[in-house]
Amino acid sequence: MLKTLNISHSFDYELFKDVNLEVDKKEKIAIIGSSGSGKSTLLHILSTFLKPQSGEVFYEDKEIYSLKEKELIEIRRKEFGIIFQFHYLFNTFTALENLKAAALLAGTEIDENLLERLKIKDVINQNIQTLSGGQQQRVSIARVLTKRPKIIFADEPTGNLDKENANEVIDVLFEYCDEKNAALITVTHDLEIAKKFDKKFILKDKRLISWE
Ligand SMILES: Nc1ncnc2c1ncn2[C@@H]1O[C@H](COP(=O)(O)OP(=O)(O)O)[C@@H](O)[C@H]1O
Ligand SMILES: [Mg+2]
Numbered sequence: 475m476l477k478t479l480n481i482s483h484s485f486d487y488e489l490f491k492d493v494n495l496e497v498d499k500k501e502k503i504a505i506i507g508s509s510g511s512g513k514s515t516l517l518h519i520l521s522t523f524l525k526p527q528s529g530e531v532f533y534e535d536k537e538i539y540s541l542k543e544k545e546l547i548e549i550r551r552k553e554f555g556i557i558f559q560f561h562y563l564f565n566t567f568t569a570l571e572n573l574k575a576a577a578l579l580a581g582t583e584i585d586e587n588l589l590e591r592l593k594i595k596d597v598i599n600q601n602i603q604t605l606s607g608g609q610q611q612r613v614s615i616a617r618v619l620t621k622r623p624k625i626i627f628a629d630e631p632t633g634n635l636d637k638e639n640a641n642e643v644i645d646v647l648f649e650y651c652d653e654k655n656a657a658l659i660t661v662t663h664d665l666e667i668a669k670k671f672d673k674k675f676i677l678k679d680k681r682l683i684s685w686e
Contacts, residue, residue, distance in 0.1 A: 475497055475498055475499055475501075475533070475534060475624070475625065475657055476495075476496070476497040476520065476531070476532070476533050476625055476657065476659075477495070477496045477497070477531075477532045478493055478494055478495045478496075478519075478520070478529060478530065478531050478532070479494060479529055479530045479531075479532070480492045480493070480494060480528065480529040480530075481493040481494075481516075481519060481526045481528070481529030481530070481531065482526065482527055482528045482529055483512070483515060483516075483519065483524075483526045483527050483528075484527060485515075488680060489511070489512030489515055489516075489680065490511075490512050490516065490677060490680045490681065490682065491680045491681065492529070492681070493516065493529070493681075493682045494682070495520075495675070495682060497625070497657045497659060498657065499655045499656070499657060500651055500652060500655055500656070500657065501657050501658075501672055501673065502647075502648060502651060502657070502658045502660075502671045502672045502673070503657075503658065503659045503660070503671060503672065503673045503674075503675065504660050504661075504662055504667070504668040504670075504671035504673070504674045504675070505517075505659070505660070505661050505662075505674075505675045505676070505677060505682070506661075506662060506663060506665065506668050506674070506675070506676050506677070506685070507661075507663075507676055507677030507678060508663075508678075509663070511677045511678065512677055513629075513661040513677055514559065514629055514661065516661075516677065516682075517627050517629050517659070517661050519531060520627060520659060521550070521554055521556050521627040522538055522546055522547075522549060522550040522554065523550075523556075525539045526539075533549060533553070533625075551579070551580075552580065552621075553623060553624045553625065554623055554624070554625055554626075554627065555618040555619065555621055555623025555625070555626040555627070556618065556626075556627045556628075557614060557615055557618050557626065557627065557628040557629065557631045558614075558629050559629040559630045559633060561610055561611060561613075561614035562614070563602045563610060563613060563614055563617065564602065565601075565602045565603045566601065566602075566603070567601065567602060568598070568599050568600060568601055568602070569594060569597060569598045569599070569600060569602060569605065569609075569613045569616075570584075570598045570599055572602065572613060572617055573598075573613070573616055573617055573620050576617045576618075576620040576621050577620050579621070580620065580621040580622060582620060582621065582622050584620055585619070585620065588616055588619055588620070588646070589616060591642075591646050591649075592612040592613075592615060592616050592642075592643070592646060593612065593639075593642075594609060594612050594613055594616060597609055607634040608634050608635050608636070608639060610634075611631070611632075611633070611634045611635060611643075612635075612639075612643065615631060615643060615646070615647070619646075619647075619650050622654065623656060624654075624655075624656050624657070625656060625657045625658070625659065626647065626650070626651070626656060626657070626658045626659070627659050627660075628647070628658065628659070628660040628661070629660075629661050630661060630662055630663070631643060631644075631647070631660060631662075632644065632662065632664060632667055637666075640664070640667060641667075641670075644667055644670055647660075648670075674686065
């Protein structure tokens with residue numbers, strides 16, 4: 475589904491070199507690494523936001539950074555679901571309005587069951603800015619899943635959550651993948667969370683290494 479070929483990238487210094495990663499349908503992958511190792515940068519590269527200095531990223535056999543801007547945006551909009559470390563919800567709108575906007579753009583319906591699973595049903599008519607950090611994070615996850623993406627990219631999706639809620643959110647993401655044949659690539663510094671994934675990698679000494 476998604477595959478990289480020898481990705482390398484530097485900012486002020488070289489972050490990583492010759493990263494090769496392959497992700498299939500239903501597969502759940504966790505990437506760990508210390509702060510500053512380049513995890514977020516790698517996720518941006520995988521998810522259409524940053525062209526690597528060298529190497530290629532293939533989505534269903536198409537090299538995404540060779541596509542026309544319009545095609546790239548279509549993939550980002552329709553096929554990929556991206557959960558950033560800092561959510562991008564519309565702050566002056568309610569949670570429900572945010573979900574409705576996502577459903578409208580993607581031509582999907584809001585899944586009531588999802589709202590229940592993410593424990594946001596009772597706060598759905600509140601403005602985003604009146605919700606706690608954890609609630610906002612769960613709304614942003616609901617928003618991304620409402621799009622029905624084929625691959626989910628998540629940067630520290632449980633960063634603002636306590637242990638119980640973190641586990642629950644990961645379970646919701648896993649269930650979504652199993653039901654919809656979707657893949658999940660998550661960046662996390664939480665080893666307990668990483669352990670739940672099918673495949674685990676660590677970004678260390680500029681390399682992406684398989685980790686058990
Ligand atoms: N757009 C950018 N311009 C310059 N340096 C950046 C940029 N994005 C990230 N960096 C630097 O790259 C390094 C890795 O950042 P990041 O990918 O966010 O790591 P991680 O997510 O593992 O903490 C950091 O030193 C950061 O300052
Ligand atoms: Mg990061």
